[in-house]
Amino acid sequence: MKRKTWLYIGFFVLLFGAFYAFLYATIDSSKSRLPVLNIVKHFSFERQDGQQISEKDVAGRVYAAEFFFTTCEGICPKMNRNMKKVFEQFKNENDFLILSHTVDPETDNTARLKTYADSLGADIKSWWFLTGSKDSLYKTARESYILDDPKNNATNIDEQFIHTQFFALVDKNGQVRGIYDGLKKDEIEKLITDIKDLLKEKTLQPA
Numbered sequence: 001m002k003r004k005t006w007l008y009i010g011f012f013v014l015l016f017g018a019f020y021a022f023l024y025a026t027i028d029s030s031k032s033r034l035p036v037l038n039i040v041k042h043f044s045f046e047r048q049d050g051q052q053i054s055e056k057d058v059a060g061r062v063y064a065a066e067f068f069f070t071t072c073e074g075i076c077p078k079m080n081r082n083m084k085k086v087f088e089q090f091k092n093e094n095d096f097l098i099l100s101h102t103v104d105p106e107t108d109n110t111a112r113l114k115t116y117a118d119s120l121g122a123d124i125k126s127w128w129f130l131t132g133s134k135d136s137l138y139k140t141a142r143e144s145y146i147l148d149d150p151k152n153n154a155t156n157i158d159e160q161f162i163h164t165q166f167f168a169l170v171d172k173n174g175q176v177r178g179i180y181d182g183l184k185k186d187e188i189e190k191l192i193t194d195i196k197d198l199l200k201e202k203t204l205q206p207a
Contacts, residue, residue, distance in 0.1 A: 032171075032177070032194075032197045032198055032200070032201055034169075034171075034177040034178055034194060034197065034198065035177065036175045036176070036177060037146060037175075037176040037177065037178070037179070038144065038145070038146050038175070038176040039144075039174060039175055039176070040055055040140075040144040040145070040170055040174045040175070040176065041055075041140070041143060041144045042054065042055055043055055043132075043136065043140050043144065044132065044136070045101065045130035045131060045132040045136070045137070046110055046130065046131050046132055047110070047124070047128050047129065047130055048110055048113040048114040048117050048124065048128065048129040048130075049110070049114065049124060050110050053128065053130070055174060058097060058099070058170075058174075059172075059174065060095070060172050060203050061094075061095050061096060061097050061172060062095060062096050062097075062169070062170065062171055062172055062195055062198045062199055063096065063097035063098065063099055063169075063170050064083070064086060064097075064098050064099070064167050064168070064169055064170075064191065064195070065098075065099045065100075065101065065145050065147075065167065065168045065169075065170060066079060066080075066083060066098075066099070066100050066101070066166075066167045066168075066182060067100075067101045067102075067103050067137070067141050067147060067162055067164055068080065068100060068101075068102065068103065069102050069103050069104035069107065069108060070102065070104070070107065070108050070112055070113065070116045071104065071107060072163075074163075075163070075165050075182075075183060078182075078183055079165055079167075079182040079183065080100070080120060082182055082183070082185075082188045083098060083100070083167070083182065084120055084121070084122075085188060085192075086098065086188065086191060086192060086195070087122065087123075087126065087127050089192055089195075090126065090195060091123055091125075091126050091127075093126070093199065095172070095199055096126060096195060096199065097126055097127070097128060098122075098126065098127040098128065099128050099130060100127070100128065100129045100130065101130045101131075101137055101140070101141065102129070102130070102131050102137065103134075103137060103138070103141075103161065103162045103163070104161075105131045105132060105133065105134050105137060106134070108131050109131060110131060113129035113130075113131060114129070116129065117129045134157055134160075135157050138152075138153070138157065138160060138162055139153065141162055141164070144176070145168035145170075145176060146168070146176060146179065147162075147164045147166050147168055147179070148162050148164055165181060165182045165183050166179050166180065166181060166182060167179070167180045167181075167182045167191060168180075169191060169194055169195065169198070171198045171201060172198070172201060172202075172203045173203060177194070177198060178190075178191070178194050
């Protein structure tokens with residue numbers, strides 16, 4: 001009787017072991033649990049070196065996006081000091097980028113953006129400063145990165161001014177996976193953790 005009991009115990013141990021082995025094998029451990037919040041739409045902007053870039057140039061790479069302006073004396077300097085911490089953490093990671101968009105393109109031409117980028121020690125290999133038409137920049141902030149209310153597009157573009165402290169995190173497939181307060185230390189730490197998480201994800205193959 002005792003031998004039979006041990007046989008049953010051994011059988012169930014093997015059964016549960018096989019079940020958990022199957023479960024582990026079928027779960028994709030490389031896939032982050034971060035939700036998909038939005039999909040980045042087509043864009044085309046001019047980088048600080050004068051190069052025209054689009055969503056095709058960031059495909060297959062994780063990136064953080066922000067909106068600022070070079071003459072800002074309020075939240076922007078702190079935002080970019082915090083963004084520089086992110087840059088320092090991942091500056092040698094080929095699959096990561098930072099996209100800093102101006103919200104004041106009339107002032108922030110490519111030459112001014114380059115000077116600003118240089119003042120931060122930003123390497124163009126992994127930190128891009130972008131300008132373009134105000135309408136396109138604001139549309140991207142609202143409709144792609146969801147960093148401002150899209151309903152604001154209904155007002156006259158000349159009367160609009162976006163001044164947001166939030167960063168968006170985008171995965172290798174052009175999907176927004178997180179929004180972070182660029183002024184808060186714990187949010188920056190979470191952004192860094194989530195970037196590491198997304199870097200492990202695989203790029204989806206086109207159907």
